[in-house]
Amino acid sequence: MDTRYTERLRFFDGQQLYAEDLDGLEAVNRELRWLHNRSLHQPGIGAGLAVHGPAGASAVLVQAGYALDANGREIVLTETERLPVPPVAGEGCGGPAFFDLTVSYPADEELEEAETRQGACAPRGIVRLRERPAFTWVRLKHDVSGTLRPVDPRHRVDIEAGLMIILARSQVRECVLAADVSLAQRRTSRVADRPRIRCDTSYAEWTWWSVPVGDQPPVQGVEATIDTEAAGFAQVPCYSARVAGKRPLTVPYEGDGTVTVFDGPAHVEEPSSTSFRCRVPLLSPGHEVGGAALAAILTAVRAEWAVTWFGIES
Numbered sequence: 328m329d330t331r332y333t334e335r336l337r338f339f340d341g342q343q344l345y346a347e348d349l350d351g352l353e354a355v356n357r358e359l360r361w362l363h364n365r366s367l368h369q370p371g372i373g374a375g376l377a378v379h380g381p382a383g384a385s386a387v388l389v390q391a392g393y394a395l396d397a398n399g400r401e402i403v404l405t406e407t408e409r410l411p412v413p414p415v416a417g418e419g420c421g422g423p424a425f426f427d428l429t430v431s432y433p434a435d436e437e438l439e440e441a442e443t444r445q446g447a448c449a450p451r452g453i454v455r456l457r458e459r460p461a462f463t464w465v466r467l468k469h470d471v472s473g474t475l476r477p478v479d480p481r482h483r484v485d486i487e488a489g490l491m492i493i494l495a496r497s498q499v500r501e502c503v504l505a506a507d508v509s510l511a512q513r514r515t516s517r518v519a520d521r522p523r524i525r526c527d528t529s530y531a532e533w534t535w536w537s538v539p540v541g542d543q544p545p546v547q548g549v550e551a552t553i554d555t556e557a558a559g560f561a562q563v564p565c566y567s568a569r570v571a572g573k574r575p576l577t578v579p580y581e582g583d584g585t586v587t588v589f590d591g592p593a594h595v596e597e598p599s600s601t602s603f604r605c606r607v608p609l610l611s612p613g614h615e616v617g618g619a620a621l622a623a624i625l626t627a628v629r630a631e632w633a634v635t636w637f638g639i640e641s
Contacts, residue, residue, distance in 0.1 A: 376494055386412055402432050438459075532629065533632070580623035590610075590632075
C-alpha cells in the first residue's frame, strides 16, 4: 500500500497546463492500476510469452504476451523476440550448464526514446518512451541438496520476490541447447482456484449392508449416500469421512432387551463430484444382529449419527 496519490486531478477552461500536471494524471492512473494488479493477482504470466527452443538450437523464440511482477507492473511483449543461447561450453564436469530465462519490468534508465519534440521556446524533450521487457539468462548451480539455485544471489532474491518472472529452463552445451527448453517452472498470474477444499456434516438415510465371509459371521454395517453437489466440485475430489454422534449406541428392543453397537472406521466408496457412499462396519459383542434388533439399530443410527466429511479437489 505504497500508492502516493489520493487526490483527484481536475482541470478548468483557461488553465495553463504544465508537464507535471499531465505527468501527475498519468501517474495517478498508473499507480492505481498497479495497486489493483498486486491486490487481486499474483506475479506470473497472464497470457502468451510462449518459449520455443528445441534441442540443438542456438537461440530461443519468445512469443508476444503479458505478465505481472510483484509490484503489479505490466510486462508487455508485442512481437516475437529472438534471444541467443548463452555462449557457454557447459559445466566443468562435461555436463550441460543450466539457465533460467526470465523477464522483468525495465528500469526507467533502460527505456528507449521512441519520440522527441521541439519545445515552444524550450529545448527538445522526450514525449514517448518504449517499454521493452528486460530478458535475463540466470545461471544456475546445484546446491548441497541437489536443487538448482541462481548463482547470483541478487537474481535469487528477485525471482523469489516475484520481480523476475521465469519463462523457461534450459540446458546449454557447446553454445547450443542440449535439450528442449522446460516450461515446468512457469507460473500464472491468475490466482489458482485449486485446491478446492469443502466440508460439511450431513444426516443420512442409513440402510443396512452385509458381506458374507466364508464360514465366519458376515461383516455387517450401515451405509448411506452423501450428497456433495453444493460443494461445487468440478472433478472427483479426495474424500474423507467419519461418523459424528453418540457412540457406542445402546439400543433397546423387544421390551427389556438391549444391544450395544460399536462402529468401525468409515469407508468412502463410489466417489464422484456430487456424492459418495459412506459405509460403516458395526460390531455388537455377544449379539447376533437381526430381526427386531436390526430395525431398532437402524432407527437409532438414523436419529443419532451424521457424517462429517471433507473433500479436496486438486
